[in-house]
Amino acid sequence: MSEPHNLPSYTKAQLALRNGQDKPQIWVAYLGLIYDVTKSRLWREGKHYEHWAGQDLTDELKDAPHTEKVFDRFTVIGRLVN
Template sequence: MEEITVEKTFTLKELAHYNGQDGAPAYIAVDGVVYDVSQRSAWKNGQHHGYKAGNDFSEQIKRAPHEKSVLPRLPKVGKLIN
């Protein structure tokens, strides 16, 4: 029998709860994919260069020096939906 994996979905409102504050994990979304940045030292306390976890960074990442090159190293935790 084939195992079925259910992907977690997040609305922007739900994603906002994952801001890396008060023990919450730090998640970000890029191009509809939600990533866990909790273990990245660059995202200490859910903040990175003035940006706060719990948000969609699809546009902002285009202006980052690393662009999307860091994304493959991050655990995917779900999908952002409207």
């Protein structure tokens, strides 16, 4: 997975606002990168099965029925910072 350069940085608090409820954007983070999943029908209203948007899903992926390759279909829009 190649990482784009010069990405804007977002805090966990900023990511949390992109949950499909507080703002129209639906974002999730994985391994320090933030992905825009707004257009995915699987993330409507900010929920995908038991996962909520606006969060870092790195630790949750181990329980998913798919691999990290699922993120390849989404646009990286930023980096998650502490």
